[in-house]
Amino acid sequence: MKPHVFGRVVGALAFVSSLVACSSDSSTGENPPVGGAAGTGAGGSSAGTGTAGGSGGSVATGGGGSGTTAGTAGSAGSAGSAVGGGGSGSGGSGGSAVGGTGGGSAGVACPADKTFCSGFEETTLPAGAVYKVNAAPGEWTRDFEVDTTVFKSGKSSLKLKNPSGSGSGYQMLAVPAPAGGKFWARFYIRQADADLGIVDHNVFAGAADTDEPNSSVMVEFAEDVGISFNTMDNVRWPMGFGRVMGTPMPYTLAKGEWHCIELSYDSVARVQQLYINGELKIDATDYPATVAKPFAFFKFGFNKLHGPAREIWYDDVAVGPTRPGCLPK
Template sequence: MGCGDSSAPDSDLLGTGPGVSACGANGVLLCDDFEQATVGGAPDPVSWQVQVFNQLGSISIDGTQAHSGTKSVHVVGTGQESFRSVLFTTTRPFPPQHNSFYARVFMRSKNPMGEGHSTYFGAGSADNQRMVRIGFQQYVLETNLIQPNNEYEQLSGPWGQPAQGVQLKEGEWHCVEAFFDGAQHELRVWFDNVEVTGLHATNWNANLSKWSPQYAKAWFGFETYHSEQDELWYDDIIIGTQRIGCGG
């Protein structure tokens, strides 16, 4: 699967152990399991702002699928536009201390990953000119960096060999976590609590040094650039200053 061992043992992670919640742990900036939201409505506007590009798709609270509890956020990306954005973006204050934070989310996809390039979640600058995004391309989990006039990418497996990369299985919940380390200009990604070493970025294989955005926001949803379509569910999102892991 192209993964290496996580460097942090489970005992060091937030919310580990049966029945333990990470929401009240030190360093948690945002924690939402969407249980207080209304089915059919939008995620809590105190924490999230919804954006649906050209009204191609929808975002709503769903009571039929959940990783924990009974509710999750249902994101539907439809239409044939080459660029389409269906996102819910944090409204909580950024940037975090030292311009660095962890984001953990449980995700469920109706469809397998496609060939085209799409994003599940990311973070970036206030003006959207610099972004770090986690999604898929060539049927595997990938990351990419957007800067003015430049884009860089890393795949979780060799190009054209999807069986050697990391893939979301349709109809199953997966835990995806990323460390956006703006202080050290580094990105790390974990899939189901195992680090994806192929997505560890320090210079994006391009001899970059100070490449990190000044992180002003984070977002989740479905953004596609090659007319991909999907339905996704998001649950138990935590943003914090410490490694979170898949417990709690």
């Protein structure tokens, strides 16, 4: 072969070799690195229930994202968002996920702006609480006791006695609410005898205009064909529950467990909301139709309208102008 022809062949082979080398270079980022598909961050549990107006969601306890390390050749891939109730958790970061209108932040035991707060760690009647039987003050230990054997946090809780020492079906404490007729209340409740939310009407808590047993204005957190709001037998239930086309479909809370109840009461705008374990369950607008007097007190305990009597425990009660939130588990 002539020298100039041989030189051309060698040059062509060198050019082809360089093209092969370029196409095998993985550092261009064309193929995702090993770590890029990571990110299992449990940023938050589901927020709200799909009903309108969900201003909060479940407290997203933070099992952080376990995003793996970046690939060896290119830049690290994005560590998949952890879709939570109200915010995305970037893979690999720990802690709780808090976010926008669908997610609530972790709660505190006693907010700084509280009007009442108690974990029932003392054997005396909590400061600010009022106990009345038959419209008269009495000894609160007839119907309540501090129980050191069952509690959500701390070392004790408030237990309603069964049977009632006073003989009254009304076993409730009244505590002050913020001025203006609008407030939040948070408490943990537990029942041993049966699930909460039976068909018959009984009352666990509520917003009222006075601390009297028979308040003229009261929006009850009650059971009446399941967990519900009730005022003068005008009942609101979680969506899909209650009386559905004439058939009882009660929403119940399991016995033997602590349940975080958050209530947003507004007697001015007439919007009442119920959150259970951080999830919006009832969003009652234009409810009730009228409010004669603004809410001034929050009541909790048990008002046995139909019964049966039962043992109920309360813990970590907080009332104030802002949402206290459910406590971290």
